[in-house]
Amino acid sequence: xxxxxxxxxxxxxxxxxxxxxxxxxxxxxxxxxxxxxxxxxxxxxxxxxxxxxxxxxxxxxxxxxxxxxxxxxxxxxxxxxxxxxxxxxxxxxxxxxxxxxxxxxxxxxxxxxxxxxxxxxxxxxxxxxxxxxxxxxxxxxxxxxxxxxxxxxxxxxxxxxxxxxxxxxxxxxxxxxxxxxxxxxxxxxxxxxxxxxxxxxxxxxxxxxxxxxxxxxxxxxxxxxxxxxxxxxxxxxxxxxxxxxxxxxxxxxxxxxxxxxxxxxxxxxxxxxxxxxxxxxxxxxxxxxxxxxxxxxxxxxxxxxxxxxxxxxxxxxxxxxxxxx
Amino acid sequence: xxxxxxxxxxxxxxxxxxxxxxxxxxxxxxxxxxxxxxxxxxxxxxxxxxxxxxxxxxxxxxxxxxxxxxxxxxxxxxxxxxxxxxxxxxxxxxxxxxxxxxxxxxxxxxxxxxxxxxxxxxxxxxxxxxxxxxxxxxxxxxxxxxxxxxxxxxxxxxxxxxxxxxxxxxxxxxxxxxxxxxxxxxxxxxxxxxxxxxxxxxxxxxxxxxxxxxxxxxxxxxxxxxxxxxxxxxxxxxxxxxxxxxxxxxxxxxxxxxxxxxxxxxxxxxxxxxxxxxxxxxxxxxxxxxxxxxxxxxxxxxxxxxxxxxxxxxxxxxxxxxxxxxxxxxxxxxxxxxxxxxxxxxxxxxxxxxxxxxxxxxxxxxxxxxxxxxxxxxxxxxx
Numbered sequence: 001x002x003x004x005x006x007x008x009x010x011x012x013x014x015x016x017x018x019x020x021x022x023x024x025x026x027x028x029x030x031x032x033x034x035x036x037x038x039x040x041x042x043x044x045x046x047x048x049x050x051x052x053x054x055x056x057x058x059x060x061x062x063x064x065x066x067x068x069x070x071x072x073x074x075x076x077x078x079x080x081x082x083x084x085x086x087x088x089x090x091x092x093x094x095x096x097x098x099x100x101x102x103x104x105x106x107x108x109x110x111x112x113x114x115x116x117x118x119x120x121x122x123x124x125x126x127x128x129x130x131x132x133x134x135x136x137x138x139x140x141x142x143x144x145x146x147x148x149x150x151x152x153x154x155x156x157x158x159x160x161x162x163x164x165x166x167x168x169x170x171x172x173x174x175x176x177x178x179x180x181x182x183x184x185x186x187x188x189x190x191x192x193x194x195x196x197x198x199x200x201x202x203x204x205x206x207x208x209x210x211x212x213x214x215x216x217x218x219x220x221x222x223x224x225x226x227x228x229x230x231x232x233x234x235x236x237x238x239x240x241x242x243x244x245x246x247x248x249x250x251x252x253x254x255x256x257x258x259x260x261x262x263x264x265x266x267x268x269x270x271x272x273x274x275x276x277x278x279x280x281x282x283x284x285x286x287x288x289x290x291x292x293x294x295x296x297x298x299x300x301x302x303x304x305x306x307x308x309x310x311x312x313x314x315x316x317x318x319x320x321x322x323x324x325x
Numbered sequence: 326x327x328x329x330x331x332x333x334x335x336x337x338x339x340x341x342x343x344x345x346x347x348x349x350x351x352x353x354x355x356x357x358x359x360x361x362x363x364x365x366x367x368x369x370x371x372x373x374x375x376x377x378x379x380x381x382x383x384x385x386x387x388x389x390x391x392x393x394x395x396x397x398x399x400x401x402x403x404x405x406x407x408x409x410x411x412x413x414x415x416x417x418x419x420x421x422x423x424x425x426x427x428x429x430x431x432x433x434x435x436x437x438x439x440x441x442x443x444x445x446x447x448x449x450x451x452x453x454x455x456x457x458x459x460x461x462x463x464x465x466x467x468x469x470x471x472x473x474x475x476x477x478x479x480x481x482x483x484x485x486x487x488x489x490x491x492x493x494x495x496x497x498x499x500x501x502x503x504x505x506x507x508x509x510x511x512x513x514x515x516x517x518x519x520x521x522x523x524x525x526x527x528x529x530x531x532x533x534x535x536x537x538x539x540x541x542x543x544x545x546x547x548x549x550x551x552x553x554x555x556x557x558x559x560x561x562x563x564x565x566x567x568x569x570x571x572x573x574x575x576x577x578x579x580x581x582x583x584x585x586x587x588x589x590x591x592x593x594x595x596x597x598x599x600x601x602x603x604x605x606x607x608x609x610x611x612x613x614x615x616x617x618x619x620x621x622x623x624x625x626x627x628x629x630x631x632x633x634x635x636x637x638x639x640x641x642x643x644x645x646x647x648x649x650x651x652x653x654x655x656x657x658x659x660x661x662x663x664x665x666x667x668x669x670x671x672x673x674x675x676x677x678x679x680x681x682x683x684x685x686x687x688x689x690x691x692x693x694x695x696x697x698x699x700x701x702x703x704x705x706x707x708x
Contacts, residue, residue, distance in 0.1 A: 025495065051495060057525055061484060062518035069488015072473065075495065077488075089514065096478045097485055105466055105474035106457030106672075107680040142681050165683035194686060241686035 001183035006176055009151040009184050010040050010116075013158035014078065016188065018048045021076060024162060026053045028063055028080030037082055038118060038177055064090035064115065068097050071111035076162060081117040084171060085128040098167045099142035112165045116158075119147075120212050120262055121294075121308050122175030126301035132211075132263035132294070135272075137169045138240035144168040145239040146193065149176075149214035152184045153237060156191030164193060173212040180215065196243035198250070202232035205256035205321050208247055208273055210236040213260045213309060220314035231318060239269055244276055251277050255286040256321045262308050265293040292317035331581060333366045338582040340564035341556060345599045346579055347569035351627050353635025361574045362640075369642055375416060375573055376637055377651060378436050379408040379630050384655045385432035385441065386604075388663060389448055389462065393608040397667070398448050402463035404429045406571075406603035409629030410535050411505075412436060413576025414596070417584050418503065423493075424472040425486040425504035427479075428463035429535065437470035441662030442669075452669035457676060463607075479540075480506055480513035483532055487519040490528035490593070501529040501587045503580075508597075509540025511557060512548045523593035524561040530593040531583050535570060537602040542615035558595035570598030571629040574636075603628070674700065 004012065017024045026044060028036075032055040035042030045053040056063050060081055067077040081087045087094070094115075102110045121130035138145045144166050148154040154172070161168040199214065200221060209217045214235050221231050232250050236242055251257050257277050259270035270291035277289060292309045300307050309317075319325045332338075338346065348361035355361050362372055386405050392398035404411065411433035415424070424430070424437060431444060439455075446453025448462040455467045456474055466474025473489070475482050486504035493500050510516055511534060523530040534554050538545050551557055558565030568579040576598055583594035601624040605612040612621075637643035678693035679685050685693070 057521055059518050059521065061514055062487070062522045065481075065484025065515065065518055066488040066491050066522060068485045069490065070492045070495075071488075072485065073489055073492030073496075075492050092478050092481055092515070093484060096476045096481055100476065101474070102683070103677070103680050104456060104459045104464070104476065105468075106455060106459055106676075108455055108466065108468040109474060110683060112683075144682070241682070241688055244687065 002186055003181050004151045004155070004184040005178045005181050006148065006151045006154045006172065007038060007040055007178050009155040010158055010172060011042065011044070012184065013155045013162070014041065014044060015047065017159060017162045018044065018052060023074065023076040024052070024078060025070060025075060026078045026080070027056055027066070029056060029058055029082050031055060031080050036080065038174065041080065059089070060087055061090040061093060064093040064098070067113045067115065068093055068101070068111055071113040071167070072101070072109055076112060078114045078116060078162060081115060083125075083129050084117040084119040084133060085131050087117065094137070094143070095140050099140040103142060110165060111167050113167050114158075114161050114170050115168070116170045116172065118174035118177070119171040120173045120175060121299055121304055122212060124301070124304060127299050130299040130304070132261070134169070134171055134239050135263060135268050138269065142167070143240065144193065145171065146237065147171045147173065147211045147239055148237065149173065149211050149235050151180060151182050152189070153191055153197070155184050156189045157193070157237060160190045160193055163190070171211070175212045176215060191237070194238045194241050194243055196237055196246040197235040198232065198246065199235045200231065200233040202230040202254070204230045204254055205258060205318055206232050206234060206247070206250040206254045207258045207260060207318065208234045208236055209260040210239065211262070213262050216310055217260050217314055219311045220318065223311065223315055224318055229318065229322065247273060247276065248281055251281050252284050255284055257285070258290045258292060258317050258321045260292045260309055260314055260317065262294045264296045265291055266296050268293060287321050287323050290317045290321040331366070331585065332578060336364065336578065336582070338566065338579055340566050341559065342567050345567050345569040346575050347572045348574040348578060349572055349632065349636050351632060353632050353639060365574060365578055367574075369640075372637060373642060375412060375577070376633055376643070378412045378416070379573065379633065380651055381435055381655050382408045382412060382432045383630060384652070384659055385435070385444060388445070388659050389432065390604070390608070392448060392663070398462055400462050400608050401448065402428050402607040403602060403604040404432050406624065406628065407535055407537055407600050408433065409573035409633065410570035410576055410598040410600045413573040414503065414533055414580040414598070416577050417580035419500070420471070422471065422500050422584070423489055423502040424470070425482040425489070425502060426466065426472055426475050427482060427505040427507065427510070427535075428475065428477070429507070430505050431463055431465040434465055434467070434470055434472055437472055439465065439467045439470040439472065441658055442665045443467060445663050445666035446669060449666050450671070451666050452672055453666045457672040459677070480510035480515035482506065483510065483519035484515040487522050487528060487530055490523060490530035491526060493529050494526065499588050501531060501584055503531040503533050505533050505535060507540060508534055508536040508538075508545055508548055508554055509543070510534065511554050520558065520561040520563060520593070520595065524563050527590075527592040529587040531580070531587060532593070532595050533580070534595065534597045535600055536597050537600050539602060539606070539616070541606045541610060553597055555595060555597040563593050563595055565595040565597065567597050567599070570600030571627055571632060573629060573633050600629070601627070
């Protein structure tokens with residue numbers, strides 16, 4: 001199997017789907033000749049032509065409106081938003097059209113489309129190149145939100161969402177676009193949606209995470225294991241609709257829950273999973289649920305390293321959950 | 326009647342006129358040389374078809390208001406006064422073309438093959454609504470009629486229609502899409518995005534603006550300092566047409582011209598139809614707070630139905646007896662449709678959980694069970 005980065009795996013998925021299905025179109029700002037500001041779409045326009053892979057005007061609202069209309073007509077648009085922080089001019093299209101089309105038309109119309117976008121901190125991007133707004137999209141009833149944390153999942157999940165009949169926000173952890181490498185299945189590779197991955201089995205505490213935070217969590221786990229603590233790590237992969245069953249089963253085994261995300265805490269994915277477990281598994285819990293998150297502030301530029309949860313903060317969170325501190 | 330007309334090659338319609346393009350004046354008299362019907366290649370049967378379609382639209386509208394007064398519909402949003410602007414433009418389309426309605430378009434969509442039971446099902450929120458009562462009145466859409474289902478945020482349809490046009494271009498179809506909106510919709514960013522992208526990609530999109538003078542209470546000059554809305558097209562590199570929206574023949578002529586151009590690969594266009602909303606914005610509006618009775622009365626005299634009827638009468642095609650017969654026939658159709666729609670019953674609550682996603686995920690199935698339990702318990706408790 002070829003060894004790939006997340007960025008290369010995403011490109012591989014796009015190339016595979018462009019080749020397999022002529023309904024797939026890839027477009028956005030700078031995705032053509034430039035190959036995207038992160039080089040993700042590099043070479044795709046050359047390979048598939050300007051009708052399939054193209055640049056748009058600098059207007060996220062137009063990009064998203066275009067994607068919606070294409071999907072209404074049965075095409076499979078994959079729109080790139082250069083940074084998720086730039087998506088808000090098109091929020092009406094997402095919240096009012098994309099999330100609601102199937103429902104509001106009584107199932108007459110659907111909009112199977114993918115909005116790909118880099119998200120998250122750790123690249124010195126300041127307020128507007130660093131945010132993690134996954135919960136905002138997850139709250140809109142009708143969207144799917146998917147976040148890979150490994151190259152293999154990046155390829156498999158992106159392939160699955162392009163083939164999925166629902167609209168999906170696919171968020172790519174930009175800090176690790178080219179930092180993580182692993183073997184990725186060549187050719188056709190899909191990963192089922194709404195199915196979490198148990199990345200490490202353990203008996204003492206359940207840690208739920210996704211995206212870049214998955215890797216920080218694994219660093220923390222290394223240290224915790226040294227201290228004789230045996231965490232179970234769940235990589236959520238699909239944020240909405242998420243895999244409640246895997247989480248509840250794990251907590252049933254460990255009795256402890258920690259959620260690690262880089263987004264702010266209030267009304268977050270961490271809050272949702274906390275509530276799920278509190279509602280459905282309070283009887284098996286034997287410690288406090290702990291949310292390790294970014295602070296409830298806008299994302300700071302100079303103080304980035306103080307903002308994002310790191311190994312130390314995750315270790316503290318796990319120890320809190322185990323009532324060790 | 327299937328669409329069989331097209332504008333003759335000799336017809337030259339110019340964009341960016343100072344005054345609205347018109348073919349008949351307020352009294353139904355021809356403007357310019359020759360009989361407009363002959364100039365446009367329309368036969369008597371076409372003219373009568375257009376008139377009947379406008380009358381049907383008006384009568385559906387009237388019934389909409391009655392249903393609110395009867396307490397059967399929660400809300401109604403009017404089309405009264407804008408029938409020519411809708412029917413004249415819809416008439417220029419082929420059945421294969423696509424329509425992005427706005428909230429006043431609903432009563433006119435019978436022209437696209439939507440049945441009256443479907444339209445009243447939408448107004449009443451019952452099972453004859455193709456969208457299963459998911460939205461408040463005024464939000465009709467039907468895949469069968471190739472009409473999309475609009476949302477309520479103004480102008481959103483323009484930018485989505487642009488994407489539809491992109492799909493048509495990509496697939497090399499000869500269809501076009503027309504997107505309706507009021508003059509207020511030209512202030513939204515969606516209008517800009519739609520025209521800008523449509524110009525860049527040369528898409529078969531027609532944005533049709535119904536300038537009815539008011540966005541609820543806010544008058545047209547508060548939307549833009551531009552002299553007309555049509556000239557906004559210029560900055561996007563498109564033709565913009567300014568047409569008398571109460572002249573069904575002029576609306577048809579202009580729309581058919583741009584449809585033909587778009588079909589031939591000539592790209593998008595903007596149309597501004599100057600018209601007037603004769604009724605309040607909706608059943609929740611009080612228009613006396615922002616416009617005078619005199620102003621409304623002056624426009625009532627320019628009612629597009631009266632005007633076209635006068636034209637038909639001048640050609641010896643229409644009289645009071647025919648008018649009575651037509652109104653009675655349509656009235657019966659409508660009463661019958663309302664009865665069917667009312668008796669169709671409310672949509673099944675289960676379905677709302679099943680149509681959020683293509684396949685309902687576990688959490689929605691769980692919520693569905695919770696609601697069904699609640700319904701069952703309240704039935705038992707209500708004994």
